[in-house]
Amino acid sequence: MIKKFIHQFASPKTYLFQVNKFYNYIFYISISIYVLSITWGLLFVPEDFVQGNSFRIIYLHVPASFLSQSLYAAMAIASVTYLIWRVKLAAYLIIAIAPIGAMVTFIALSSGSIWGIPTWGTWWQWDARITSTLILFIMYLGLISLHGSFSNYEKADKLLSWLVIVGFVNIPIIKKSVDWWSTLHQSASITLTNKPSIDPSMLYPLIGSTIGFFGLIICLVIISSKVQIIKRESTKSWIKDYV
């Protein structure tokens, strides 16, 4: 049954007509979680014992940084799916995600810069974490412009998928950069193995804002993928029924 569901949903037509059913649920649930957590984090969480109020930008910075890497991982999964099974929807998703990934990475970099001024005393330093994230941002921009430079969509999709897979090596590097090298950026507060080094009163709104932000970005990806389908399948007769 699951197999049948995936097969049906992987067709651009079914996806385009059916995805709206999920969209509203995801949107309203995630926006309420997000607004609640951000309000909680910005107004009601106690200030940090070292950084005072300036630590509150964590509620923007961490979700954005997390998503910048997750979206790349999603692109990599879509690339593998496209290259092995030639699922057209997967190819549309890659190019639908790329600009959103670039935007989220930009938010991560700029919120980090803003955070750096009052705490570190600098807005930019070439340490391993910041530089590898900048490389991720440039990679997103490169993938977008590469895809746009082709007139043949199929060739563009294939080349893009290969490049996404080659570039995936950057994701573990970003993740481990603070452990492998000495950096100005501190190491991770939340890990799978250890107890979080962030107090529970600050942690819960952080988890909430990350989940909420995740859901909102999924909504953006859905909209962007619908745009791709309409653009790429514009010659099909069923497009007229949708538009």
Next chain:
Amino acid sequence: MNPIRKKRLYSILLVFLFSVSGISLILYSLNSNLDYFFTPTELKNVDIPSEKRIKIGGMVLEDSVQRYKSEISFIITDYENSINVVFEGIVPDLFKEGSGVVALGFIKNEIFYAQEVLAKHDENYMPPNLNLENDN
């Protein structure tokens, strides 16, 4: 999985393997050049030409901060080795005895002349009253 798809999967894995090994070789050969700063212990083991601009990082030693007019001097330590630092200018708000610091400057006669001082904070976040409880 049919043979064509299996072949595609293998070529994907192969390409990824090449990518990983290529990047690993680059990172391996760059080694400590990717480090953002030297610790005082590392400084003992490498030969750095006098007046070459480098960054050193570590903790500000307790009771080592002294100020005269706009000049500030302190000791950066990794609790094994340490180095005296002199700096003229404004230090970041988070600069404190016993917390992390990164200084950019050069070494002359065993003294580090800093041109820029940055504060490095750790990954711990907690409310101030909780911190007092933990100390007691």
